[in-house]
Amino acid sequence: MTMTATASQAHADPHHIGLVVEHPGPASKRIVTAYGFWIFLLSDIVMFSCFFAAYAVLSGQTADGPKGSEIFEQRNVAIETVCLLLSSFTCGMASIAADMRNRFWFYLGMTVTCVLGLIFLAIEFREFADLVARGYGPSRSAFLTAFFSLVGCHGLHVSAGVLWLLTMMAQVFAKGFRADVLRRMMCFALFWHALDIVWVGVFSVVYLLGSGA
Amino acid sequence: MSDQTHMPAGHDLAPGDEEQHSVGARILGYVVGLVLALLLTATSFFIAGTDLVWQPSIPVALIVLAIAQMGVHLVFFLHITTGPDNTNNVLALAFGLMVVFLVVGGTVWIMANLNANMPPMDQIMRMQ
Numbered sequence: 001m002t003m004t005a006t007a008s009q010a011h012a013d014p015h016h017i018g019l020v021v022e023h024p025g026p027a028s029k030r031i032v033t034a035y036g037f038w039i040f041l042l043s044d045i046v047m048f049s050c051f052f053a054a055y056a057v058l059s060g061q062t063a064d065g066p067k068g069s070e071i072f073e074q075r076n077v078a079i080e081t082v083c084l085l086l087s088s089f090t091c092g093m094a095s096i097a098a099d100m101r102n103r104f105w106f107y108l109g110m111t112v113t114c115v116l117g118l119i120f121l122a123i124e125f126r127e128f129a130d131l132v133a134r135g136y137g138p139s140r141s142a143f144l145t146a147f148f149s150l151v152g153c154h155g156l157h158v159s160a161g162v163l164w165l166l167t168m169m170a171q172v173f174a175k176g177f178r179a180d181v182l183r184r185m186m187c188f189a190l191f192w193h194a195l196d197i198v199w200v201g202v203f204s205v206v207y208l209l210g211s212g213a
Numbered sequence: 214m215s216d217q218t219h220m221p222a223g224h225d226l227a228p229g230d231e232e233q234h235s236v237g238a239r240i241l242g243y244v245v246g247l248v249l250a251l252l253l254t255a256t257s258f259f260i261a262g263t264d265l266v267w268q269p270s271i272p273v274a275l276i277v278l279a280i281a282q283m284g285v286h287l288v289f290f291l292h293i294t295t296g297p298d299n300t301n302n303v304l305a306l307a308f309g310l311m312v313v314f315l316v317v318g319g320t321v322w323i324m325a326n327l328n329a330n331m332p333p334m335d336q337i338m339r340m341q
Contacts, residue, residue, distance in 0.1 A: 027225050034227035038302055042309030049313040053320035078258055085250050088290055092243040095229075096236060190229045193290040197283050203254075204279035208261040209272055 030183055037187040041194045044157075048198050051153055052205060055146040059210060063141035068210030071136060076127060077207045080120050081199065084158075087116035088196040095189040101177045110169050113192070117162045124155050147206065154202055157195050164188050226298040229291055246289025253282040 026032075059068065094109030128148070131137065138148035168188050171181050226232065231239060257278045260271055287293045293302050 030230075031225050031227040034229055035225075035301060035305075038228035039305055042305055045309055046312050046316065049316045053317045056317065056321050057324040074258065074262065081254055081258075082251075085247065085254065088250075088286070089243055089247045092246075092290060093240070096239050096243075100236060186227070186229055190291065193229075193286060196290070197286045200254075200279050200282045200286065204257060204275050208257055208275050211261065 030179075030186070033183045034186055034190065037190055041190060045194065045198065048150075048153070048201070051146070051150040052201060055150045055206065058142040058146040061142035063143075065141035065144060066136055068143070068147075068206070071131060072207050072211045073127070074207070074211060076123055077203055080123050081203050083116045083120040083123075084196050084199050087113045087120070088193055090116065091189055091192045095185060098172070098177060098182060098185045103172070106172060107169065110165055114162060114165050114169075117158055117165070121155060121158055121162070124151070128152070151202060151206065154195070154198055157198070161188075161192055161195055164191065225301060226292075226296070228293060228302045231292050232296070232298070242289055246285055249285045249289070250282055253278050253285065257282075 027035075090109045090112040094106050094113060097103075097105035097109055128151075131144075136144055138145045165188065168181075168185055171184065175181050231242070234242075257275055260266065260274050260278070266274070287306075293299060293306060295303065
């Protein structure tokens with residue numbers, strides 16, 4: 001009894017400094033991967049904040065072109081917002097299904113997420129195409145340059161997210177719920193939720209504040 | 214680095230991971246988050262188009278609602294909470310937020326100052 005106690009004590013306190021530090025060892029790969037991806041997401045948000053700052057500075061510089069209130073359609077933005085919100089929810093359902101190793105609910109959640117993301121992209125693309133057709137392209141004024149780069153950058157992220165989503169479905173289909181596939185799925189879910197957070201900033205600052213001014 | 218999915222009584226939590234909950238509790242978390250987010254979004258869109266409130270308060274209200282909704286997303290979807298096993302994630306978030314506020318706040322402040330102090334364009338033209 002005393003022997004074992006001393007042995008375990010020596011193990012926990014190898015230098016006999018009288019301080020027993022419980023050492024859990026390095027974190028599991030899942031934690032390290034997700035934490036690294038979290039750092040990337042934060043740097044991505046910092047990059048978006050530069051676009052937001054540029055938009056805030058340039059939103060009044062319309063060069064006799066259209067103001068925000070003249071070109072924004074609240075109804076479309078509301079539909080886009082609901083699409084992204086619901087897709088964030090279904091993405092959460094898909095990640096729960098992945099943790100439960102349930103293929104049916106995983107595929108269903110991911111498919112719905114994909115369709116909602118594509119509806120969002122289609123509405124945004126139509127809005128952009130419509131603006132360019134009316135002669136209000138990104139080169140019309142500094143305001144429109146900032147608008148197209150901020151909203152377009154978010155749209156590019158969503159497009160990349162949809163491609164990543166399809167890749168995840170293919171990987172689960174081909175490899176099953178392996179530990180590495182689950183880690184990627186976790187990073188994808190973080191990415192998709194972070195895009196939703198950026199969109200909250202976009203619809204509040206660009207569309208709602210812009211249409212009031 | 215071990216490759217296991219679930220930590221044995223871990224000291225850290227990966228961002229996006231929750232403490233061990235049943236499936237029902239996890240789904241309920243997402244449902245609550247979705248309802249809160251939809252409510253805040255609906256309020257934002259309502260406030261932006263209404264004549265019911267004092268007009269100069271609308272921009273402030275919109276910004277407050279946006280920040281609240283971002284908080285809802287962080288807690289219910291990204292599971293960034295104030296638990297002791299979440300310290301690393303929260304610290305990284307705090308640093309990111311600091312940079313965001315420095316960039317946006319600093320830019321708006323400095324550019325507004327320059328804008329106010331710059332003579333109008335036709336005056337610059339005449340000086341040349």
